[in-house]
Amino acid sequence: MRHIEFHDREKEITEIMRLLNTDPSLITFIYGPINSGKTELITHLTKQLPENYVVFYINLRGKFISSYDDFVRALFKLDREEKEYKAILKKISEVSIKSLKYTGIPITEDILELFFRERNYEDVFEFLEDYFTEIAENKVPVLIVDELQKIGDVKINSFLIYELFNLFIRLTKELHLCHVFAVSSDSIFIENVYSEAMLEGRCRYLLVDDFDEETTTAFLDNYEFSDDEKTVAWKYCGGKPICLVELVNIPDDRKNKAKEMLKIRKGQIEEVVYSLEARDKKMFDMITRILFEFIEKDKVGYKYLNDEIKFLVGKNIIFADSVNKELRPQSRLNLLAIREVMLSITTTLESTSHQ
Ligand SMILES: Nc1ncnc2c1ncn2[C@@H]1O[C@H](COP(=O)(O)OP(=O)(O)OP(=O)(O)O)[C@@H](O)[C@H]1O
Ligand SMILES: [Mg+2]
Numbered sequence: 001m002r003h004i005e006f007h008d009r010e011k012e013i014t015e016i017m018r019l020l021n022t023d024p025s026l027i028t029f030i031y032g033p034i035n036s037g038k039t040e041l042i043t044h045l046t047k048q049l050p051e052n053y054v055v056f057y058i059n060l061r062g063k064f065i066s067s068y069d070d071f072v073r074a075l076f077k078l079d080r081e082e083k084e085y086k087a088i089l090k091k092i093s094e095v096s097i098k099s100l101k102y103t104g105i106p107i108t109e110d111i112l113e114l115f116f117r118e119r120n121y122e123d124v125f126e127f128l129e130d131y132f133t134e135i136a137e138n139k140v141p142v143l144i145v146d147e148l149q150k151i152g153d154v155k156i157n158s159f160l161i162y163e164l165f166n167l168f169i170r171l172t173k174e175l176h177l178c179h180v181f182a183v184s185s186d187s188i189f190i191e192n193v194y195s196e197a198m199l200e201g202r203c204r205y206l207l208v209d210d211f212d213e214e215t216t217t218a219f220l221d222n223y224e225f226s227d228d229e230k231t232v233a234w235k236y237c238g239g240k241p242i243c244l245v246e247l248v249n250i251p252d253d254r255k256n257k258a259k260e261m262l263k264i265r266k267g268q269i270e271e272v273v274y275s276l277e278a279r280d281k282k283m284f285d286m287i288t289r290i291l292f293e294f295i296e297k298d299k300v301g302y303k304y305l306n307d308e309i310k311f312l313v314g315k316n317i318i319f320a321d322s323v324n325k326e327l328r329p330q331s332r333l334n335l336l337a338i339r340e341v342m343l344s345i346t347t348t349l350e351s352t353s354h355q
Contacts, residue, residue, distance in 0.1 A: 004245050007219045009037070012208055012319040020053070020142065020189060023176040027168045027203040030183045031190050031328045033319040035242040037189055038183050038208045039146055046144070049099035054092055054139045056102050060150035071151065071160065072115050072124065077104025089131075092139040105131070123162075125167045132171055132178040141178040144169070148182040149189035162198070169202050187313045187320035191305050205323045210331065211239030223248045224328045230257050238332025265337040272315050273341060287311060288345060290318075292328070294338045295346075299328035 002172040004128050019028060039059070047053045063074045073263040082088045085108050092100060105128070112344040115141060116123055135141045156162040157341045182203075184190055193199055211219060220230050229247075236258035237243035243261065250257045273291075277284040286308040302309060309327065312318040317338065321332045 002223070002247060002248060005222065006040065007222070007241070008211065008215050009041050010045070012041055014208065015206060016045055018119065019120055020140070020179055024172045024179045025176060027165070027172055027180045027182060027199060029190065029193070029199075029203050029205045030181055030208055031205060031323075032185060032208040033210065033241060033328075034185045034316055035331070036185070036208050036210050037241045038185065040241070041208055042144055042181070042183060044144065046099070046142070049142070051096050051099050052139055053099040053142055054102070054135060055099065055142045055144065057144045058104060060145065060147040063150060065151050067154075067156055068119050069116060070120065072106060072112070074270045075105055075124075076107050076115075077102065078112055079106040080109075080110060082106075082108055083110075084108065091126050092132075092135055106330075118307055121163055123327050125163065128167060129170055129175075132344060133175070136177040142181070143168075143178050144181040144183065148181040148195060149186035152186075152189045152192070161193075165202075169199075173202055174353055184251070185319075187318075187322065188305060191320060192321040192325070195304070206325070207321070209239075211241065211244075213239065215239060216244065219244060220248075224251075225254070229254045234332075235261055236333060236336065238335075240333070242332040243331065261333055262336055266335050266340050269317060269334070269337045269341050272317070273345075276311075281310065283311065288342065291342050292339050292346075294329060294335060295342050298335065299326045302327050 012098050016028075030042070030131045032038055042057070046057065049055065053152050058075060060074055063070070065071055065074055081090050082091065086088065092102075092106075111127070120333055132141050132143070148161075151160050153165065163253060168180045172180050190205075193203075194205075213234060216237075217230060219241075220233055225233060225247075232255050233244060233247050237247065246261065247257055268301070273284070274290065276287065290300075290308055290329060302320065305313070305318075305320060309318065312327075313320050316330055317334055320327050329338055
């Protein structure tokens with residue numbers, strides 16, 4: 001398997017660097033379709049920051065959060081070397097040659113035990129405010145929570161997400177202490193945050209989308225794609241980085257690999273659609289009405305996230321861009337698969353109506 005270099009994202013990096021060069025004032029929501037490269041972008045960018053930045057990166061992927069203890073465990077990381085809280089702060093604040101990056105917020109065993117003993121959210125949020133205040137005296141803290149939607153449904157006293165957003169608002173708009181980035185590809189979560197105006201005037205949205213055609217071509221040029229292979233790659237994968245990487249890794253059989261990916265996705269969508277027809281004909285009719293639109297179009301507008309859209313989003317078939325109020329398939333592969341499935345349904349319907 002070849003090593004794949006990080007590609008492009010100049011526009012997004014310039015935009016994020018511009019934000020990082022000003023005082024924190026808003027929460028930045030990084031959103032986009034599945035596998036568009038949000039995490040990769042953040043990982044790449046945080047490696048390049050000047051030494052006065054300290055990154056606290058928390059990735060909730062694969063974490064199961066349903067209680068206070070889960071939340072504390074996901075947020076913090078035990079620093080086994082240091083016994084004193086002040087020693088941790090000193091270590092973070094001391095001059096270093098390159099920017100520091102922590103996965104999780106480092107704390108001592110004593111504090112962690114205290115959190116588990118007291119089981120009080122307010123203590124945790126207060127502690128975090130003090131923590132970032134201290135660090136901000138010498139460094140620029142950057143807090144990034146990837147897959148933030150994981151705590152979207154957690155309800156302990158009130159919804160945890162509201163409490164966390166309150167902390168984020170304190171750290172950004174009110175105290176200007178810490179840059180906060182929330183990353184998510186869950187359209188329903190982003191739509192809820194957006195439409196409920198939970199963060200009206202307190203956050204900005206930054207779309208990290210699949211590569212455009214020019215960027216895709218430049219990426220493929222790095223891996224000796226022939227013109228023919230480039231055409232096939234764009235036709236089947238569009239600018240979905242993960243899909244393009246798959247083709248890079250199969251240098252001998254790229255065209256067949258692309259066709260095979262489409263065949264698999266088509267099969268999966270058929271499974272979803274036909275099993276729904278067998279289960280719930282009314283829902284099937286509503287869903288196919290949406291999907292039919294993609295036979296002619298690449299994207300369609302929507303007014304609100306109804307159950308049909310939520311179903312398709314939940315199955316990772318459709319991406320709902322709440323900021324632009326548009327529905328579109330999660331990828332070019334999904335678009336082609338939807339078209340094939342819908343055309344076969346149309347053909348079946350036509351043949352039965354002629355009988
Ligand atoms: N700029 C890039 N250059 C090279 N490869 C990339 C780039 N962006 C993404 N990739 C490839 O695509 C894969 C998926 O990217 P990534 O995990 O960052 O997507 P994501 O948007 O975070 O996905 P999810 O929606 O699941 O969170 C990466 O593992 C990497 O192989
Ligand atoms: Mg990700």
